[in-house]
Amino acid sequence: MFFVFFAKNPYHKTAWELLDYVSEQWRKKVVFILQQSDLTKPEELSRNTQRVKDYASQRHIESPIVFATSAELENNGNEEGSGFREVRGFINDMVTGGETYKIKLKSISDRTQNVIDELEHExxxxxxxxxxxxxxxxxxxxxxxxxxxxxxxxxxxxxxxxxxxxxxxxxxxxxxxxxxxxxxxxxxxxxxxxxxxxxxxxxxxxxxxxxxxxxxxxxxxxxxxxxxxxxxxxxxxxxxxxxxxxxxxxxxxxxxxxxxxxxxxxxxxxxxxxxxxxxxxxxxxxxxxxxxxxxxxxxxxxxxxxxxxxxxxxxxxxxxxxxxxxxxxxxxxxxxxxxxxxxxxxxxxxxxxxxxxxxxxxxxxxxxxxxxxxxxxxxxxxxxxxxxxxxxxxxxxxxGIEPILKEYRTIQSKAKDLLELMVNS
Incomplete structure (x- = not known):
């Protein structure tokens, strides 16, 4: 899932609240796009990129991926500086490099874990x-x-x-x-x-x-x-x-x-x-x-x-x-x-x-x-x-709750084993 922010101001509260929900409830892999990077000074863009990574880490997103893009530069033929080449390369790797299946399996695993967590909470x-x-x-x-x-x-x-x-x-x-x-x-x-x-x-x-x-x-x-x-x-x-x-x-x-x-x-x-x-x-x-x-x-x-x-x-x-x-x-x-x-x-x-x-x-x-x-x-x-x-x-x-707890522990254990198998494969 791609989250798009303005490169000049990626601190919009509503967007980050939506990210909290998506990350916690959907457990989707998130990629951050800082658009209109051409309107931002290099040092400001570098600082905002790091801040986005910090915000993502605070929300338990490991190794956050951030791309800075400029549609203006892309349209003017500056593919090298527009940042879209990196985005296309990332998408290509995901689709053709076998990463798609890993992502899907990870997504299924994450949703399963989400259900298990909700069951535990209940x-x-x-x-x-x-x-x-x-x-x-x-x-x-x-x-x-x-x-x-x-x-x-x-x-x-x-x-x-x-x-x-x-x-x-x-x-x-x-x-x-x-x-x-x-x-x-x-x-x-x-x-x-x-x-x-x-x-x-x-x-x-x-x-x-x-x-x-x-x-x-x-x-x-x-x-x-x-x-x-x-x-x-x-x-x-x-x-x-x-x-x-x-x-x-x-x-x-x-x-x-x-x-x-x-x-x-x-x-x-x-x-x-x-x-x-x-x-x-x-x-x-x-x-x-x-x-x-x-x-x-x-x-x-x-x-x-x-x-x-x-x-x-x-x-x-x-x-x-x-x-x-x-x-x-x-x-x-x-x-x-x-x-x-x-x-x-x-x-x-x-x-x-x-x-x-x-x-x-x-x-x-x-x-x-x-x-x-x-x-x-x-x-x-x-x-x-x-x-x-x-x-x-x-x-x-x-x-009544004893057999449910027993069944829950079994499911939790199997899900953990499956996740470890996926990580090590």
Missing amino acids: LKSIQRQLELDKSSVERIKTKLAVGEKKSQDEISKLVDKLAANYDLVAEQIKSDFSAGFTFPKLINKSVVGTVNKNASIQAWIDQIKAKYEPELQVSLEETLKEGTHHFLGDIKNLIDSLIQDLNTIQNYSSNSHLSIQVIERRHEVFEDVKQKASKLLEDAEFINTLKSNASGVATNVLGGAAVTVIAGLFMAITEIVILDIIGAAFAGVGILVSGGALYLKKRMIISKISKKLDSDKTKLISDIKEQLKFKYTLIYEEIKRVFGDLDDYVEKEEE
């Missing part, structure tokens, strides 16, 4: 983007793991708080029973209770039950409501944060050289995950778990557990106390003595009540903990299922 772009996406997916997985660990810790703290509230009410129950197990009060309940059932020992037990049954229920429910509200709110915030991360990742690319196919596939996967994650917060069943005002979750988890505990507790207390009274009656002692017998067994009865409270607490707190763990496990399994598609995408992309 593969490197894909690899860079894949590494960025892989790193981003790992950050999402880490954030999800941190969120899950935080939820576990919150559940543990909530369970500890529930246990502390239970202990507080349990101590009050034991305190009320202990205060009622004085000798005068028991004798009074034993005597008066035979006439007025509302003043009997059974009525006294029922009064304590009526007092603490709702108190325990409300105490546990309020604590559970507050804890689950915070716990579920954090999960919603986590999902929102992950969706925001997806938006950032989806809109970020390492460069603009990725093929349309790669860009579309990547966009499709990230958009699909983002939509699924967004729909989690719209899904009726899932959102009911997060959005049941926490009170719904609390009621659902707690249910009538506190009522059941209180009912079972006081049924056991009634059996303990009443059996002692019946035992005293069968022993042939009077009512006064039976009341006194209860007083003497105060420590034993309080101990039984304490053990019953402890055993019921263990079961109640364990049941609540299991239900909360089950609930949060379901939530995180669903979140992981959605965001797991990102992991699958990165894994498939890694598996």
Whole structure:
């Protein structure tokens, strides 16, 4: 390919930009012609010729060929000074001297190398983007793991708080029973209770039950409501944060050289995950778990557990106390003595009540903990299922690019061997 410049001013920017494109994209052999050399002084022509060679070398054109020509001198019969004799000689050597085939082969080789270079550039772009996406997916997985660990810790703290509230009410129950197990009060309940059932020992037990049954229920429910509200709110915030991360990742690319196919596939996967994650917060069943005002979750988890505990507790207390009274009656002692017998067994009865409270607490707190763990496990399994598609995408992309890289290296090696063969032949 011949590039023609004015000998007086071969520095035209547009021409050199075109040369950059031709040299890089077409990989053509370039010959430079400095026309109208007769209008340039010899020293200026020599200087401009050298500058053209320097410019060409800067653009990785090895051993640049430069001819200075003058159509004016040629037309006036000065073939020696016109420079066209050298140009014709060069063309003749290329055509008839076998150089044509070498040039064609070199041109084919250069175009092949150009394709290989573009393929390498594309593969490197894909690899860079894949590494960025892989790193981003790992950050999402880490954030999800941190969120899950935080939820576990919150559940543990909530369970500890529930246990502390239970202990507080349990101590009050034991305190009320202990205060009622004085000798005068028991004798009074034993005597008066035979006439007025509302003043009997059974009525006294029922009064304590009526007092603490709702108190325990409300105490546990309020604590559970507050804890689950915070716990579920954090999960919603986590999902929102992950969706925001997806938006950032989806809109970020390492460069603009990725093929349309790669860009579309990547966009499709990230958009699909983002939509699924967004729909989690719209899904009726899932959102009911997060959005049941926490009170719904609390009621659902707690249910009538506190009522059941209180009912079972006081049924056991009634059996303990009443059996002692019946035992005293069968022993042939009077009512006064039976009341006194209860007083003497105060420590034993309080101990039984304490053990019953402890055993019921263990079961109640364990049941609540299991239900909360089950609930949060379901939530995180669903979140992981959605965001797991990102992991699958990165894994498939890694598996897909490996055979392409292997094939590319084979092509690159063969092209290199062929080029060396051409150079040495």
